[in-house]
Amino acid sequence: MDIHIRIAQRLRELRDARGYSLDTLAERSGVSRSNISLIERGQSSPTAAVLDKLAIGLSVALASFFEDSAAGDGTAPPSPCLRAADQPQWQDPASGYVRRRLSPPAPSPLQLVEVVFPPGQRVALDSAVHDADIHQQVWLMEGRMDLTVGDTTWPLHAGDCLAMQLHQPIVFHNPGSEPARYLVALTTVGMAPHRFAAPAPTAPTARRKP
Numbered sequence: 079m080d081i082h083i084r085i086a087q088r089l090r091e092l093r094d095a096r097g098y099s100l101d102t103l104a105e106r107s108g109v110s111r112s113n114i115s116l117i118e119r120g121q122s123s124p125t126a127a128v129l130d131k132l133a134i135g136l137s138v139a140l141a142s143f144f145e146d147s148a149a150g151d152g153t154a155p156p157s158p159c160l161r162a163a164d165q166p167q168w169q170d171p172a173s174g175y176v177r178r179r180l181s182p183p184a185p186s187p188l189q190l191v192e193v194v195f196p197p198g199q200r201v202a203l204d205s206a207v208h209d210a211d212i213h214q215q216v217w218l219m220e221g222r223m224d225l226t227v228g229d230t231t232w233p234l235h236a237g238d239c240l241a242m243q244l245h246q247p248i249v250f251h252n253p254g255s256e257p258a259r260y261l262v263a264l265t266t267v268g269m270a271p272h273r274f275a276a277p278a279p280t281a282p283t284a285r286r287k288p
Contacts (some may be wrong), residue, residue: 107135221258
């Protein structure tokens with residue numbers, strides 16, 4: 079399935095499941111009614127920033143837009159295996175970063191995403207008003223990334239892993255000259271708050287904004 083059709087179907091499905099009209103979702107997300115309508119008809123390619131706003135308005139993770147339709151085809155239960163050739167990819171039209179959905183369609187509280195982030199690019203996601211209890215970990219496999227969570231910037235190098243809760247703005251920035259590749263794990267299962275990244279003045283690797 080074309081990724082834009084998948085996003086269109088999932089947006090409409092998530093909106094209908096919550097009983098939101100176009101006007102209601104527009105008010106909750108800050109995305110115009112006309113833009114939401116165009117996305118649902120597959121006539122607009124939303125950026126990561128727009129999808130993040132819609133995810134906040136729907137109280138879901140951004141990754142939810144890349145899942146298979148909940149209705150399925152009605153012929154068989156969702157498979158617990160998703161082959162590499164079948165993993166859907168999406169490219170942010172604004173920054174050029176590419177995300178690949180790794181998780182199979184079988185129901186699970188855990189979602190895995192692989193991201194390739196171009197050098198010099200920056201993406202800001204406003205997760206400060208997420209109603210859902212969503213937790214995320216980023217494991218950097220190649221390159222460099224600076225992740226700003228709230229007021230603290232965490233420089234990451236290959237092998238580093240950062241955990242956070244999606245209740246504050248997050249900025250992804252690749253300060254290097256080569257693409258960065260990282261794994262994102264998301265879950266809505268509650269975990270101990272002290273395990274997640276937050277402003278930490280004593281952390282020697284974190285830089286606070288002035």
